[in-house]
Amino acid sequence: MTDLATRVVVARRTALRRALPALCGYAAVRALGLVLLAGWSAARGKSAYTLLTARWDSLWYARVAGGGYGYQVRLPNGDVHSDLAFFPLLPWLERLGAAVSPLSYADAGFAVSLLASLAAAWGIFAVADHVYGRRAGVCAVLLWAVLPVGIVQSMAYSESLFTALAAWALYCVLTGRWASAGALALAAGLTRPVGLAVVAAVWTAAVVSLIRERRATAGLVHDRRATAAPASAPARPVLPAAGPGRRLLGMLTAPLGAAGYVLWVGHRTGGGLFGYLDVQAGWRNGFDGGYAFARFVGDKLTSFPSALAGVGLIVGVALVIWLYVAGVRQGQPPALLVYSGVVTALALCASSYFGSKPRLLLPAFPLLLPLALALARLRPSRAALVTGAVALASAVYGAFWLNGSGPP
Template identity: 75%
Template sequence: MTDLQTRAAPSRAGALRRAAPALLGYAAVRALGLLVLFVWSAARDKSGYTLLTARWDALWYVRVAELGYGYEVRLANGDVHSNLAFFPLLPWLERLVAAVSPLSYADGGFVVGALASLAAAWGIFAVADRVHGRRAGVCAVLLWAALPVGIVQSMAYSESLFTALAAWSLYAVLTGRWVTAGVLALLAGLTRPVGLAVVAAVWAAAIASFLGERRAAASLGERRTPSPVRRILGMLLAPLGTAGYVLWVGHRTGGGPLGYLDVQAGWRNGFDGGYAFARFVAGKFTSFPSAVAGAGLILGVASVVWLYLAGLRRRQPLPLLVYSGAVTALALCASSYFGSKPRLLMPAFPLLLPLALALARQRTRRSAWILGALAAVSSVYGAFWLNGSGPP
């Protein structure tokens, strides 16, 4: 990581020019996805815009923006679905957009999601460019845009906002901007529970940097190391978002520091080390049709693990490994909502870097054909998915 920090970061205007091909390509892929969704939805007498802004989690975020916290739904089986499960930054921004414009809260969620997805694409490019170069950066962004569940990036969901904050926090770490990294980690922690992954990345990188400086100073016979004030400040800021919201929920519910876990339990969600997911996969092997789906799930998990190990073999910077490892573990080891796991893995963009590097080494025409095909498949799948069961 020290080598990465020694390279000067480009100016803002220069960085935007450098990222322009990636951002234009990203916008094109997402525009294709939206076009296919709207055409598909119209053919089924549905509103594609409604599917993006007023279904599933998007409705819960709008309720937080409109009503504040305290709204809940009691199901017939006794479960309680409380909107306290949803972190506040996205609904705060929805409320802000509605306050300064004629747009509704749902419209605000769509606007925030669209802008955040572009910011996320830029952040992913910045990280990948820093680690592997510009071509790999462009490929990483297009791979992220063309994920099978990439349509979520265009929804009034919090994944794009979280990914933007996480990517830029990681970039700040790679460039030694510790206070910026801490502030962005704080905001990521106000966006989704997986903000803990960003905190872990900031802390791991800072600790590794401290140890590296001490070893370097000792080898040179120096008694003093560079001032750690900004690094320590970044470390202190990073967990405040997650900790603040979780502690507030515990106080509000009377459940103490672990009250947020009780709220998640009302949604039948928790962390069991992957036991429930393993049982879910095993249960697929009861008949031939479902066994195919089970085999696909095993292949998907194996691919994720392989990509992480590939990043490890290529010696990805420590904060990227810690972040992607934490996001992957939290996604795969959650005990409920198995259909949402691909969506929960979407912020783990460092997993795509080995593939992006491989594509960058191909001829431009070949990589363009591959990425174009992936974008087309992603667009069709996204339209089919949202017009079917959709993301839980």
């Protein structure tokens, strides 16, 4: 083994040991949620595993994995639900898992989600640890695990896979690994439409870093002129910014996944650049700036007891906005602010599937960093008590939620 390979292995082992408390805590929270879901489902005569792997979106992903694209359902009201709405990376991984193992497509999707959720937890820790320190990193992972909709992290859905790719792409951005950031952003763009948030983060960070480097270079030149040596002394050259080629490569690579799939759908449907939007319209989904969601909340407020749900939605949206503003005030890196801002805007301003909005916000983990910092300031015993209580409440809610009638 070469010296470089040895250093890489040692660095990865060190990083894993540093993240181990966060990963163990995450696994414990998810195990609690799955155990409680199994008991709750059994009491209702349902299969917890079926709820996790073979209902709602999971069926669409498994169908794409098994037969490719081309399936659609025409509803009595004329709406057309096409499987082209679902991005391809998760079905590809399900097909790969089924090809190299005895797993079914649904089983492979569940396995991918379990592994991806651990990768996502590690990525969230890496980002928070890099920005705010190890204790905040552990708290950020635990908060992501105990979210009320955290059970989705264990479903054969694409949220865990996307969050893992996004978190590690952001970490690469923060540490200057531009080529890796671009590749991960490409993969995220093949996972969910919100992959555009990762692309925006990569581009924003690249532009900001370029501006800072130019300012630093200009400042260095100014300082050197102010303290110039005698004319007979040789001039010291100003070095160019490090790695401009890799940064450009990352910027060019980042949008290829999302752009490639959207263009392919447009070609397949004959809709051109707007073909994917037409597919989403068939699901009555689009971007209307939040008008439909506001009207939905307003309708909830017109009668009791639905008014309580309406008030809860208003409080939830206000909390999300407050967390974002808190992140701005704490000086989060621009890449994190852009990423969480785009994810939040796309989730709250979509024109349909209002019950799924908490799930759509699941990848916006930088919103949790202000809470993670607050939790990290508590004494360990108090932080453990708070986290344990919220984890139990989250497990109960997740079991109740998945055993309901509608999709998460």
